[in-house]
Amino acid sequence: MKKATRSRMDGVALYSPPRDEVAIDLSDNTNLWGAPPSALLALSHPGASVATRYPPAYAEELKSELARYVGVAPECIVTGCGSDDVLDCAIRAFGAPGSVIAYPEPTFPMVTTFALLSGLRTAAVPLRDGYRLDASALLAEKADITYLCSPNNPTGAAFSRAEIERVVSEAPGLVIIDEAYAEFSDWSALSLVSGYDRLVIVRTMSKAWGLAGLRVGYGVGAPSAVHGIAKARGPFKVNALGNAAAIAALRADEAWMRGVVGEVRDIRAHLTEQLRAMGLEPLPTDANFVFVPIAGAPSIAARLRQLGVAVRGLPHGIRVTVGPWPTMQTFLEALARCV
Numbered sequence: 001m002k003k004a005t006r007s008r009m010d011g012v013a014l015y016s017p018p019r020d021e022v023a024i025d026l027s028d029n030t031n032l033w034g035a036p037p038s039a040l041l042a043l044s045h046p047g048a049s050v051a052t053r054y055p056p057a058y059a060e061e062l063k064s065e066l067a068r069y070v071g072v073a074p075e076c077i078v079t080g081c082g083s084d085d086v087l088d089c090a091i092r093a094f095g096a097p098g099s100v101i102a103y104p105e106p107t108f109p110m111v112t113t114f115a116l117l118s119g120l121r122t123a124a125v126p127l128r129d130g131y132r133l134d135a136s137a138l139l140a141e142k143a144d145i146t147y148l149c150s151p152n153n154p155t156g157a158a159f160s161r162a163e164i165e166r167v168v169s170e171a172p173g174l175v176i177i178d179e180a181y182a183e184f185s186d187w188s189a190l191s192l193v194s195g196y197d198r199l200v201i202v203r204t205m206s207k208a209w210g211l212a213g214l215r216v217g218y219g220v221g222a223p224s225a226v227h228g229i230a231k232a233r234g235p236f237k238v239n240a241l242g243n244a245a246a247i248a249a250l251r252a253d254e255a256w257m258r259g260v261v262g263e264v265r266d267i268r269a270h271l272t273e274q275l276r277a278m279g280l281e282p283l284p285t286d287a288n289f290v291f292v293p294i295a296g297a298p299s300i301a302a303r304l305r306q307l308g309v310a311v312r313g314l315p316h317g318i319r320v321t322v323g324p325w326p327t328m329q330t331f332l333e334a335l336a337r338c339v
């Protein structure tokens with residue numbers, strides 16, 4: 001019998017980290033302080049038309065609010081069903097089958113999946129000693145698309161401004177900078193957008209803004225670049241509830257979001273100190289998670305889960321979401337029983 005799917009799908013698996021109920025979930029870097037109050041209010045009394053009518057095709061009002069938030073013109077914004085969708089559409093819009101996408105490794109794994117599904121070839125360039133960016137090796141790939149995640153998931157640190165500027169100015173094709181964790185960091189590449197036509201910065205309402213369940217992401221770039229992504233995306237990708245909640249949050253709750261970010265930054269410093277006191281060597285982080293290199297990380301993650309604390313177990317370490325201090329204490333106590 002003929003196979004049902006294209007052969008390029010053979011190497012693609014479903015996204016399937018363990019997701020069953022656990023007392024404290026520090027595995028997916030979502031906002032453990034909750035959601036913006038204005039967003040919850042916007043969700044609480046939706047009229048029937050929210051269900052019966054289509055949402056705005058390209059989320060024009062949401063684009064205006066996002067544009068104000070990041071300080072660009074609305075025509076520099078494209079939205080999507082989570083930033084995953086924006087990444088997928090950017091790769092589809094700029095990558096022809098057979099073209100190359102280069103990225104540092106380790107990084108956000110969905111990029112590989114989207115690239116394979118669109119028929120691209122992948123060039124994974126290992127981070128150097130101390131998990132630093134090897135900009136020369138990345139640029140040597142002369143890729144059609146270069147992807148950088150900064151702050152990088154799963155390692156946590158942002159790449160330096162000089163390194164990012166070098167990649168953006170020397171890469172021959174599109175550069176995508178995934179800034180899912182930008183709010184927790186000291187620096188964003190947003191200011192580079194006005195100088196480069198082939199740069200798209202991808203962001204999300206899922207992390208600092210606490211709206212992961214509503215699936216709202218966006219891209220920021222030159223109008224010609226984001227227009228191409230919007231065409232690859234198609235209409236109605238931001239659903240009516242996500243649209244309403246995100247607009248409310250951007251209008252009324254930036255201070256709420258900044259408050260959470262301030263707590264995350266204090267707690268991640270304290271968490272890092274406590275991990276060092278245990279003899280571990282957590283990597284520097286500019287995000288709302290900490291990567292702790294550790295031998296046997298997958299089995300440590302499995303034991304932590306049995307103790308009621310979920311973290312992400314990766315080949316070379318565990319990645320822990322920063323949450324309110326009591327959850328960090330529970331994690332540290334459980335970890336002490338596992339190492």
Ligand SMILES: *Cc1c(COP(=O)(O)O)cnc(C)c1O
Pocket residue numbers: 029081082083084085108149153178180203204205206212215216217
């Ligand atoms: C969480 C995450 C995303 C996905 O965010 P959504 O907007 O929820 O799709 C994208 N990139 C990175 C690096 C992430 O960690």
